[in-house]
Amino acid sequence: xxxxxxxxxxxxxxxxxxxxxxxxxxxxxxxxxxxxxxxxxxxxxxxxxxxxxxxxxxxxxxxxxxxxxxxxxxxxxxxxxxxxxxxxxxxxxxxxxxxxxxxxxxxxxxxxxxxxxxxxxxxxxxxxxxxxxxxxxxxxxxxxxxxxxxxxxxxxxxxxxxxxxxxxxxxxxxxxxxxxxxxxxxxxxxxxxxxxxxxxxxxxxxxxxxxxxxxxxxxxxxxxxxxxxxxxxxxxxxxxxxxxxxxxxxxxxxxxxxxxxxxxxxxxxxxxxxxxxxxxxxxxxxxxxxxxxxxxxxxxxxxxxxxxxxxxxxx
Numbered sequence: 018x019x020x021x022x023x024x025x026x027x028x029x030x031x032x033x034x035x036x037x038x039x040x041x042x043x044x045x046x047x048x049x050x051x052x053x054x055x056x057x058x059x060x061x062x063x064x065x066x067x068x069x070x071x072x073x074x075x076x077x078x079x080x081x082x083x084x085x086x087x088x089x090x091x092x093x094x095x096x097x098x099x100x101x102x103x104x105x106x107x108x109x110x111x112x113x114x115x116x117x118x119x120x121x122x123x124x125x126x127x128x129x130x131x132x133x134x135x136x137x138x139x140x141x142x143x144x145x146x147x148x149x150x151x152x153x154x155x156x157x158x159x160x161x162x163x164x165x166x167x168x169x170x171x172x173x174x175x176x177x178x179x180x181x182x183x184x185x186x187x188x189x190x191x192x193x194x195x196x197x198x199x200x201x202x203x204x205x206x207x208x209x210x211x212x213x214x215x216x217x218x219x220x221x222x223x224x225x226x227x228x229x230x231x232x233x234x235x236x237x238x239x240x241x242x243x244x245x246x247x248x249x250x251x252x253x254x255x256x257x258x259x260x261x262x263x264x265x266x267x268x269x270x271x272x273x274x275x276x277x278x279x280x281x282x283x284x285x286x287x288x289x290x291x292x293x294x295x296x297x298x299x300x301x302x303x304x305x306x307x308x309x310x311x312x313x314x315x316x317x318x319x320x321x322x323x324x325x326x327x328x329x330x331x332x
Contacts (some may be wrong), residue, residue, distance in 0.1 A: 029038035035199040044229040047331030048294060051077040051270070051302035052203060053116055055086075055312075066305055070286045071111040072118045073323045077144060078104065079116035079302060085153045088311045098131045103125035112142045116272075116302070117217050117235065118169050118234065119150030122158055125178040126200050132212055133204070134141055136331070141207040146235060147176060148217030169222050176214065176230050215270060219254060224261045233268030233300070234258055247276035272298040278315045279303045280322060289327045294330070 029270035050073050054066050070078045082097040101113050113135070117129065135143040149172040156162065163171065174192040181188050188200035206212050218224045219239070227234050239250035251271065258269070271293045273279035279286045280303055293301050306314030 025198065048290060048298070048299040049076040049080060050327055051075055051114075051300060053079040053081070053272075053302055053304045054104075055092075055129065055304070055307075056080045056100045057089060057092045058095075058103055059093075060095075063100070064103065064107050068107050068126075069077060070305070071108045073320070074301070074327070075317065077112040077114055077302075078108075079144075079146065079330050080104075082115040082118045082146070084122055084157055085144075087152050088321055090153070093230075094290075096142040101135055101143070102138055103144065105135065108142075110142075112144050113139055114144030114215065115146045117146035117215075119148050119154065120194065121150035121154040123175075125182055125195055126188075126197050127184040128179060128204075129200075129202055131224075132179075133202070133206060136207045136212050141205070142251075143208075143212050144215050145212050146215045146217065147231075148172070150225065153291045154165060163188070165220075169220065169226075172223060173226055176216070176226060180214075180230055181291040215268075219257075221257070221261070223298075224258055228265075228267060231267075233270055235270035235302075237272040241276055244276040251293075252296060255298075268296045268300060269296075270302060271298045272302050274304050274312060278312050278314055280306055280318050283318060283321050283325060286322045287329075288327065290330060 023164075043061065052070050054063065054070065057203075058061075058066070065324050067078060080097055080100050085094065086092075097115055101115070103121070104113055120301075132145055142309075143329060149168040151168075171194045174194050178192070178195050178197065179186070179189050181190065182197070182200055182202045183206055186202050186205075188197050188202065190197045190200070215233045215235050216223075216227035216231035216233050218227040219236070224234070236251060236254050238247050238254065241247040241250065255269065273293070274288050277285065279289050279301075286303070291299055304312040305320055306316055
């Protein structure tokens with residue numbers, strides 16, 4: 018599948034570009050590119066990766082916000098906030114985000130302090146990815162298992178309160194899952210009125226919540242080992258978002274690596290980026306290649322993608 022676009026792009030609002038797909042021309046937005054660096058490395062090894070992500074021209078870089086991730090339960094694992102703080106200190110332009118923060122082990126008030134610090138230390142480069150939470154994090158601290166409906170109820174409280182805390186001082190709030198009493202939240206965010214929320218959502222309620230509070234929507238699609246089945250789920254979820262938006266524009270982030278690793282080859286990366294563009298995605302996110310196991314790949318492929326593919330999408 019061959020795609021061609023004018024080589025132009027900015028770090029802010031995407032500009033228009035015209036890829037050619039199978040002999041027909043379709044106008045789409047220029048794509049922004051992100052990369053996720055898992056918090057599994059000692060900082061002496063991680064720091065060069067964060068610097069390199071910026072040097073390669075990625076628009077945003079992310080790390081997981083988990084106590085334990087099911088894909089690497091036996092791997093070393095470091096804290097999200099210290100990792101992003103250190104990343105902010107070794108970079109200067111790339112946006113930095115959580116992929117994604119959830120209510121599983123976060124309270125909005127304590128999270129507010131981390132968000133304020135990350136936003137300040139990065140000089141307004143922090144993005145707060147938010148989702149309802151699942152996986153091992155949902156049970157590792159004990160407590161009752163929540164139904165899907167209860168998880169969305171909790172997410173709604175979490176986002177509503179976090180929004181209040183990041184925009185208001187002296188917050189009193191009492192919900193079923195979270196409470197604050199005179200929550201003090203000075204000095205406020207560098208980014209005004211607050212840091213952007215990039216929200217993960219699948220169902221109608223969570224999608225409406227995402228479009229109410231979010232600056233963008235992020236999806237990994239539904240779990241499947243078959244690429245076509247997985248991408249079909251991405252298409253369906255994107256159409257659900259269309260229904261909620263009713264014609265309004267909204268940034269859309271696609272995590273590329275759920276069914277197959279997008280950096281397994283240059284062609285694989287270009288193929289999935291082209292598919293994402295057809296659905297109106299404004300941003301795509303891959304993972305830094307690991308030596309083995311999940312997301313196994315080479316930095317040579319990463320650098321070829323940066324040199325050969327991303328410029329055709331405006332990079």
